[in-house]
Amino acid sequence: MRIIAFVNQKGGVGKTTTTVNLAAKLAERGGKVILIDLDPQAHLTTFLGIPPGNIKRSSYSVLLREESLEAALIPVRDNIKLLASELNLAAAEQELVSVMGRETRLRDAIRQYSHKCDYVFIDCPPSLGLLTLNALGAAREVIIPLQAHFLSLQGLSQLLETLLLVQSRINPELKVSGLVFCMFDSRTTLSGEIVRDIEEFFNRQREQDNCWRDIRIFQTRIRRNVKLAESPSYGRTIFEYERNCHGAWDYNALADELEAMVTGE
Amino acid sequence: MRIIAFVNQKGGVGKTTTTVNLAAKLAERGGKVILIDLDPQAHLTTFLGIPPGNIKRSSYSVLLREESLEAALIPVRDNIKLLASELNLAAAEQELVSVMGRETRLRDAIRQYSHKCDYVFIDCPPSLGLLTLNALGAAREVIIPLQAHFLSLQGLSQLLETLLLVQSRINPELKVSGLVFCMFDSRTTLSGEIVRDIEEFFNRQREQDNCWRDIRIFQTRIRRNVKLAESPSYGRTIFEYERNCHGAWDYNALADELEAMVTGE
Numbered sequence: 001m002r003i004i005a006f007v008n009q010k011g012g013v014g015k016t017t018t019t020v021n022l023a024a025k026l027a028e029r030g031g032k033v034i035l036i037d038l039d040p041q042a043h044l045t046t047f048l049g050i051p052p053g054n055i056k057r058s059s060y061s062v063l064l065r066e067e068s069l070e071a072a073l074i075p076v077r078d079n080i081k082l083l084a085s086e087l088n089l090a091a092a093e094q095e096l097v098s099v100m101g102r103e104t105r106l107r108d109a110i111r112q113y114s115h116k117c118d119y120v121f122i123d124c125p126p127s128l129g130l131l132t133l134n135a136l137g138a139a140r141e142v143i144i145p146l147q148a149h150f151l152s153l154q155g156l157s158q159l160l161e162t163l164l165l166v167q168s169r170i171n172p173e174l175k176v177s178g179l180v181f182c183m184f185d186s187r188t189t190l191s192g193e194i195v196r197d198i199e200e201f202f203n204r205q206r207e208q209d210n211c212w213r214d215i216r217i218f219q220t221r222i223r224r225n226v227k228l229a230e231s232p233s234y235g236r237t238i239f240e241y242e243r244n245c246h247g248a249w250d251y252n253a254l255a256d257e258l259e260a261m262v263t264g265e
Numbered sequence: 266m267r268i269i270a271f272v273n274q275k276g277g278v279g280k281t282t283t284t285v286n287l288a289a290k291l292a293e294r295g296g297k298v299i300l301i302d303l304d305p306q307a308h309l310t311t312f313l314g315i316p317p318g319n320i321k322r323s324s325y326s327v328l329l330r331e332e333s334l335e336a337a338l339i340p341v342r343d344n345i346k347l348l349a350s351e352l353n354l355a356a357a358e359q360e361l362v363s364v365m366g367r368e369t370r371l372r373d374a375i376r377q378y379s380h381k382c383d384y385v386f387i388d389c390p391p392s393l394g395l396l397t398l399n400a401l402g403a404a405r406e407v408i409i410p411l412q413a414h415f416l417s418l419q420g421l422s423q424l425l426e427t428l429l430l431v432q433s434r435i436n437p438e439l440k441v442s443g444l445v446f447c448m449f450d451s452r453t454t455l456s457g458e459i460v461r462d463i464e465e466f467f468n469r470q471r472e473q474d475n476c477w478r479d480i481r482i483f484q485t486r487i488r489r490n491v492k493l494a495e496s497p498s499y500g501r502t503i504f505e506y507e508r509n510c511h512g513a514w515d516y517n518a519l520a521d522e523l524e525a526m527v528t529g530e
């Protein structure tokens with residue numbers, strides 16, 4: 001079972017869009033997927049056509065130990081179950097502050113889930129607070145969606161520092177397995193420069209012993225494509241909305257790369 | 266003095282880019298501007314070419330009352346002073362949780378500042394936590410940068426609810442004065458539909474007594490333009506980087522609209 005958190009504290013870089021569409025393709029190929037929405041804005045939940053206002057059992061109740069993961073999961077597609085978010089989730093960060101083992105609530109909940117599952121994907125909010133820490137405490141792998149813009153680069157070193165801390169204090173298994181460029185526009189020189197900067201940065205770090213030494217910069221670039229921004233307004237994944245567009249091809253190719261990775265399973 | 270918070274908990278919609286470039290144009294025209302960076306990612310600070318790591322006095326120290334606003338301001342351009350952010354700012358949210366009057370720390374600091382100033386602009390993080398609440402407690406006006414995408418629409422009602430709460434409990438003067446579409450791509454039908462939805466939504470609310478009844482949907486659309494994404498990598502505003510591009514023209518037009526608004530001053 002691969003447990004992957006999609007993390008980047010920079011807002012609007014494609015975390016939710018990548019989590020949903022990658023999961024959809026893997027599920028289409030027969031993988032059993034659990035999606036976990038840890039964003040108080042509940043975009044993953046909305047994306048799949050579920051109104052967050054109607055949720056009775058959510059990631060909020062699982063983090064506060066009122067529900068088991070199994071009881072709170074909602075089947076949303078063939079092979080996909082969702083742990084939905086609700087707006088109260090923002091309150092969970094404050095409520096968890098003084099609780100023992102506050103960062104490992106989600107990990108405990110996933111461990112107690114006894115059914116067969118191939119992938120657990122966790123969509124994170126744009127911050128490095130307790131909700132994201134719970135995702136990092138539960139995950140075995142991190143994938144970083146990144147926009148090839150200067151401001152998106154800024155937060156990368158802070159993100160890596162946080163990952164090191166989590167690895168040394170909360171979750172020794174955690175490793176950064178991939179980075180994927182989203183909303184990519186290959187016509188601009190800016191995107192080419194940023195890709196080069198990133199590849200050089202990580203290549204220099206290969207010899208060091210840190211949780212991102214084996215990071216894979218995915219060859220697949222998710223190109224900017226308005227269909228990817230349209231599909232959530234119909235509560236549909238890109239494959240349900242428009243199978244013949246860049247967005248669908250790019251996430252299909254990304255799913256190929258993800259499956260081809262040999263993990264330590 | 267106009268105190269304006271640029272708020273939207275949806276990530277990556279153009280808050281920082283709008284705060285900086287609008288301020289730059291108003292300052293060019295002779296307005297005295299104070300910029301306040303309330304985002305722990307310190308993107309406003311980085312955008313202006315200031316490395317957040319070197320900051321001694323920041324919005325963190327002002328919120329925790331260790332410094333006055335006057336002592337912490339850094340002159341960054343003609344007519345522009347910056348209250349920088351530092352990475353510790355994320356810790357301020359946790360430290361302020363149990364403090365009396367935690368939402369009005371920034372308001373108090375601005376009130377004690379006695380020098381002449383035409384605009385105070387506050388850049389907010391992508392969340393509705395204590396840092397954004399401090400901005401809303403201090404501001405008289407809110408401008409909402411919005412991307413014409415479905416997922417960006419989702420958070421709008423939650424944002425308006427939060428603004429109502431702030432107005433009734435912390436800051437009765439607060440009003441939503443404007444909404445500006447950023448990263449706008451008029452070629453897609455999606456953007457036209459979203460603009461229509463937004464205009465209809467707010468036109469229906471004109472009769473009600475709430476803090477957004479007089480909202481102005483700015484006619485200026487900030488079009489998607491790679492120059493706006495390139496300029497921060499040089500620590501420059503769009504007017505310093507490339508005066509002859511859509512980005513510079515659009516922010517110039519937005520400054521015109523902002524100045525033309527008759528406020529309750």
Ligand SMILES: Nc1ncnc2c1ncn2[C@@H]1O[C@H](COP(=O)(O)OP(=O)(O)OP(=O)(O)O)[C@@H](O)[C@H]1O
Nearest residue numbers: 011012013014015016017126183224225229276414
């Ligand atoms: N490749 C793409 N091309 C065009 N639009 C995209 C693409 N990927 C995502 N989008 C759109 O861009 C916006 C940001 O994407 P998304 O919400 O997935 O990012 P996020 O990182 O999850 O944001 P947040 O930080 O708010 O959680 C959304 O409106 C989405 O529909």
Ligand SMILES: Nc1ncnc2c1ncn2[C@@H]1O[C@H](COP(=O)(O)OP(=O)(O)OP(=O)(O)O)[C@@H](O)[C@H]1O
Nearest residue numbers: 011149276277278279280281282391448489490494
């Ligand atoms: N009109 C535009 N055209 C093209 N790129 C833009 C435009 N406005 C902003 N950008 C770029 O898009 C990204 C998001 O913008 P920005 O950082 O200003 O949004 P934000 O709302 O402040 O994000 P956050 O929620 O992370 O604070 C940045 O990389 C920025 O350079």
Ligand SMILES: [Mg+2]
Nearest residue numbers: 015016039043
């Ligand atoms: Mg998201």
Ligand SMILES: [Mg+2]
Nearest residue numbers: 280281304308
């Ligand atoms: Mg910002």
